[in-house]
Amino acid sequence: MSNTICQTIKKSTFFWQFNLRTRTLAAIAGAFVILTAIAAAGILIDPASYAPQFQQKNLAPSLTHPFGTDWMGRDMFIRTVKGLSTSLWIGLLAATVSSVIAVIMGVAAATMGRRTDSFILWLVDLIQGIPHLILLMLISFVLGKGMFGVWMGVALTHWPILARVIRAEVLAVRNSQYVLAARKLGSSRWKIAVKHIMPHVVPQYIVGLILLFPHAILHEASITFLGFGLLPREPAVGIILSESMRYLTAGMWWLTVLPGASLLMMVLLFDQIGENLRTLMNPSSAQE
């Protein structure tokens, strides 16, 4: 209890404190390091290390083979890492393309007049109205499956939510009093777009983009699992899971459980980064 009317700031002397900001930043950095490691490992792994070795078939997880081996004697840990890396790259590509579509659509809807706006909103409703997975399979199938089909499918179906967010933000800033005042102060349209509107949209875009990754990765894995995505020769987690399903009844649980859990872990890591960034940027939670 304080009886003074003097009001002071107590400055802490430590540079580092265990508080929300350090915790979130640490979480973001940790997740980022793991994800970069997976992405890099996928490129660096020698295909020979997961080549079939028939003398080592159907081994349960051990120290030499942490995720065990499959019916052809391939090391499941290295296959999983390779698969995760493939999913990661497809996810990155698809989410980035998707977010670019979202920005174009969102900005166009907010700035190019009522007709464009209602057309884009109609398109958004249309895409959101069709079950995600079905639309994805259709697009992937039409484009001939494989790598290209999958990422196009994911890219073309994931932009609506972010487009809506960006449209709303642009509309709100464009009609704000400070932009109206800026126009009367002689600021050009270009200056208003770059200096007033952009700084409000960019943080929304970044968080939206990062939260798109887990979606893109999961959807890539699920359509591949269902056989509408990547081809069996491409090492992806979806392929591993669908192939391994047949061996579940034989008691080889490690073939599905461990790769599946790793996929989930990776998705959750992305989600962590996105949610943590959001906490930091949201003024109502940033001071806790």
Add this chain to the structure above:
Amino acid sequence: MLLEAKNISYRYQNGPWILKDVTLSVGEGERVGLVGPSGYGKSTLSKILAGYIKPAAGEVLLDGKELPAEGYSPIQLIYQHPEKAINPLWRMKDILHEGWVPDQCTLNAMGIEQGWLERWPAELSGGEMQRFCIARVLGPQTRFLIADEMSTMLDVITQAQIWELMIRIVEERCMGLIVVTHNEALAQKVCTRIISLPELNKL
């Protein structure tokens, strides 16, 4: 210079008329109070006069000519909520310099301290932000100022400070001033002429 509104009418799409045949003129050096209850179109009229919205009928003329659509406007509007009229992501310095670069003289007259220029809007009080909003619209081309409930959200001391500065600057520069307010006592103190909008409005 003369700011004229001729037979202004306004309504939202097909809604009821808010303004009908409103005519008024304000000369240089005049301080006109625009009073009337809320919901009578005071704010709408100020936006039309400042060129923010187009009237459904009638015209706003500055020295007999139409207002320029682009560039720095000779008629500037000051809002009720300074925190909404300022981009929260900009430094105060950039906000101040958006339309013109005020000289030290103007800053002193408005009571803007040097240290405030480097700060963010969230670090200033409403009264301090409102000074920036006023200073940024005092460019050399400004001929008329419209203050729409400019001091309603401020405490009485800050209100008195701001009006004292405002009257001094408007007199020095021989600008016209339109004061939209529902505070009769304030209008009496500040204005040279008081107009009641419900009487002008031929609804």
Add this chain to the structure above:
Amino acid sequence: MANHDTAPVLDIQNLSVKFRMYDKGLRQSELQVISDINLNIKAGEIVAVAGSSGSGKSLLAHAVLGILPKNAMVSGSMKYCGTELTPAVQADLRGRDIALVPQSVSYLDPLKKVGPQVQGLYGTKEQQSQVFNRFELAEETAEKYPFQLSGGMARRILVSTAVISNAKLIIADEPTPGLNPEIAETTMKIFRDLADEGKAVMLITHDIDLAFLFADRIAVFYAGTTVEIAPVADFIRGGDALRHPYSRALWNALPQNGFKPIAGGQPYAGNLQGGCPYAARCSHCSTECTTAKTIKMQTVRGGEVRCCHAT
């Protein structure tokens, strides 16, 4: 608990509020925004809390209601009818015994009819009809949506939300700015009637001239603390009837009085160094004002004031 009937409805002792805030980067520090407030409100009384924005008056209301943000730390004591207000008690009393009248209709759910919103969690349809009757609101108003209300109607609806609960303590946060004088006065009359029925009203406002007409006492806030708490009659008389130089400055700045401002501004909470927060703007400032660590509220001529030179 024996003194339930005689205890003030709200009794605040030595209340201080601090925020934990981030500086640049990762460091956190504490910022004291309310310091050493003593204030009580009795049944049947309107106490106006007046002061400029940033003086901490809204935070006081939030502290009483227990709705401060998570990074706030409260010290001191707050008692409601003799019961200590702990977070659990506050959650229980909020909306039932302590009611908030929000600032504008934007606090209502725009997609819900006003009738159910007025009833809230604890009210019934009959109570709502009674309250509407009392504020001369037509029965059909309950079927309207917030955007269909006129300014005056909206005010009465907002007050209804607080009255229906039969709360003993009503906190009104800036109920009048931006209203034309007739509606503002009607609103204040409603609060006066409520007080006359035996409720306690805390009226947070910077429309100090309206408080003159309807409040019983006025507490003047400056830089996070009370500088003067005095009967309203002293404020109407103005000048020497007031005890603190800041209250006098407020009075002189009113358009209907001198419309004379004083120079300078309220210091930012982080920049206060002790002593009198008003010292920098005060014409009576002496070394005692700046060197004293604390200046306590003292009773002078039937009012309380926080000033070394008050007589």
